Amino acid sequence: MLTLQFVAYDEIAELSSKRRINKLLTIVKKNSVVLLQGQLKPTEETALIQKTMEDISRTFKGIELCTVLPESKNKQNWVENAKTMLVRKLIGNRDGFTIIGPATVVKEIKKNPQKVELLIKKARGRK
Amino acid sequence: MIDKLKIFFNKFFAKVFRKKKHVKIGLYGPPNAGKTSLANRICQDWLGEEINMGTVSEIPHETREIQVKEKINIKKKGKEISFNLIDTPGIATKIDYEEFTAFKMNKKKAKERAKEATKGVIEAIKWLDNMDTVVVVLDSTKNPYSQVNITIIGNLAARDIPVLIVANKVDLKKSNMKKIEAAFPQYPIVGVSALKGNNVDEFYEELIKTV
Numbered sequence: 001m002l003t004l005q006f007v008a009y010d011e012i013a014e015l016s017s018k019r020r021i022n023k024l025l026t027i028v029k030k031n032s033v034v035l036l037q038g039q040l041k042p043t044e045e046t047a048l049i050q051k052t053m054e055d056i057s058r059t060f061k062g063i064e065l066c067t068v069l070p071e072s073k074n075k076q077n078w079v080e081n082a083k084t085m086l087v088r089k090l091i092g093n094r095d096g097f098t099i100i101g102p103a104t105v106v107k108e109i110k111k112n113p114q115k116v117e118l119l120i121k122k123a124r125g126r127k
Numbered sequence: 128m129i130d131k132l133k134i135f136f137n138k139f140f141a142k143v144f145r146k147k148k149h150v151k152i153g154l155y156g157p158p159n160a161g162k163t164s165l166a167n168r169i170c171q172d173w174l175g176e177e178i179n180m181g182t183v184s185e186i187p188h189e190t191r192e193i194q195v196k197e198k199i200n201i202k203k204k205g206k207e208i209s210f211n212l213i214d215t216p217g218i219a220t221k222i223d224y225e226e227f228t229a230f231k232m233n234k235k236k237a238k239e240r241a242k243e244a245t246k247g248v249i250e251a252i253k254w255l256d257n258m259d260t261v262v263v264v265l266d267s268t269k270n271p272y273s274q275v276n277i278t279i280i281g282n283l284a285a286r287d288i289p290v291l292i293v294a295n296k297v298d299l300k301k302s303n304m305k306k307i308e309a310a311f312p313q314y315p316i317v318g319v320s321a322l323k324g325n326n327v328d329e330f331y332e333e334l335i336k337t338v
Contacts, residue, residue, distance in 0.1 A: 042281035049220055049278065050252045053245040064223025065274040102222035111272040113309075 002033065002105065002120055009038040009094045017044045021051050024100055029060055033101040033118070037065050038094035048100075060102070066109040068116055069096040150259035150338055152210045155251065157275045158187040158217030160266045161295035164321035166194070166214040172327065173199050173320035180214050183322075186230045188244035193254055203328070207337045215254060216247030218275050255282060260289045260338050264310045267294035267318060271310040280311065291337040292316040293330060298323050 005027050021044065021107050024095045027034050040048065045065070099109060099118070110117040154162040164178040180194050194214040201208050222244050227237035254262075261283050265271055281291045291314070294307045298320035308316055317333045319326045 042278065042285040045274075045278040046252050046255070046282050049218065049275075050249050052220060053222070053248045056222055056241075056245050061223040062219070065220050065278070067277065103223065105327060109274070110270065111274070112270070113272070 003031065003033055005032045007034055007036045009036070010045060017047060019068075020044060021048050024048070024123070025055065025063075028063055028100055028102045029055075031098065031102050031105055033106060036098040036100065039096060039098050041093070060104070062103040064099075064101045064103055064106040064109045066099045066111050066116060067096060068099070068111070072099070142324070150210045151213060151256065152334070152338070153213045153215055153258040153259050153261045155215055155255075155272065155279050156217060156264035157266070157299055158219055159185070160217065160264045161321045162217065163190050163194075163214055165185045165262070165264055165293060165295065165319070166196070166212060168321045168327060169199065169201075169212060170196055172331075173201055180212070182201060186232070188217060188222070188227075188240060188247065189330075190214060190220075191240070191243040191247035192216065193247075193250050201331050201335060203331050203335055205221075205279050208335050210260075210338065213254065213258070214238055215251035216244065217246055217277060218251055220246075220275060230288060255286070255288075258283075258288055260291070260334075262291050262293055262334065264293045264295050264321075265307060267296050267304055267307055268299050271307045276310075280314070280315070289337050290314050291333055294318040295321050298325055 007024070007027070012023060015023065020040065024034055024036065025048070045067075048063075048065070058064055099116070101109065101118070105121060106122045107119040108117075110119065153165055156162050163181040164183050167183065170180055174196070180196055181190050183189065189230060193216070195211045196214075199210055199212050201210075222241050224234070224237040224241035225241050228234060232240065261279075263276070263279055263283075280290060280292075283313040292307065292311055294302070294304055294316055296302055297304065302318070303314070304318045307318075315333055315337060317326065319329045319330050321327075
């Protein structure tokens with residue numbers, strides 16, 4: 001059974017980068033797929049990968065990660081872009097969503113501009 | 128706050144060192160994109176035929192430690208740069224030793240390789256802060272929208288580190304340059320075959336411009 005856990009941005013907004021990553025990884029290690037509202041900062045994404053590598057074990061093989069952004073993002077003019085950046089500074093980047101799944105459950109997240117496919121691994125022993 | 132200060136100082140020093148024209152150029156990208164093949168190509172072209180930076184293999188995570196080659200000089204069209212080349216392990220979000228057993232590796236060796244590979248990814252990420260310019264090497268036969276590519280490039284943008292994207296393996300039928308150009312329209316992209324040496328002159332010219 002695949003479990004999806006939605007995490008609203010408000011749940012991580014006040015946390016430090018380290019605590020955000022720990023919170024998300026704790027959910028993933030319980031074999032749930034996180035559906036996070038918005039995005040992590042680029043530096044947090046690398047820190048997430050780094051922490052994932054540090055935590056790899058016999059049972060935890062890593063993560064599959066994917067950020068999905070609204071299509072209109074790149075089509076804004078500079079005034080709208082400046083507004084968007086200011087809002088992000090103030091309340092965080094809540095655009096789009098981020099999927100983080102355990103590699104033992106999620107085989108691959110295929111992303112194309114128009115669609116995202118979540119390929120799930122077959123459970124062992126199931127035919 | 129500490130992250131912001133780090134980025135500020137990195138930007139400041141990056142600008143100072145860029146002016147000296149002796150910089151650290153890192154090769155980053157996912158596993159098996161051809162980073163070491165490109166590093167070997169650069170060394171062979173500018174240091175001599177026999178010099179290699181590392182071994183190349185079809186097995187992922189062949190490069191598991193940072194490799195540095197110092198004082199490489201490239202001259203093209205009257206312009207010259209001198210740099211230290213840093214070949215990094217491929218960045219991945221998952222590493223499973225069972226993946227290596229598919230390449231006829233025994234369980235013990237596969238586990239050892241997986242452990243070294245995780246350390247390699249951590250090292251590669253730590254070294255990001257030290258780079259003045261980064262060449263992101265992508266496999267042009269694969270989907271460029273993978274999150275690892277987006278994360279690496281997003282990080283470099285956040286750190287204000289100049290980026291040159293190399294779409295490697297253009298000699299293969301499945302190669303799709305247009306897809307890479309569509310995925311990263313704001314960056315310079317050069318298609319090469321590091322293994323066969325296709326289009327490397329254009330790569331060197333673009334590298335000088337980027338640095």
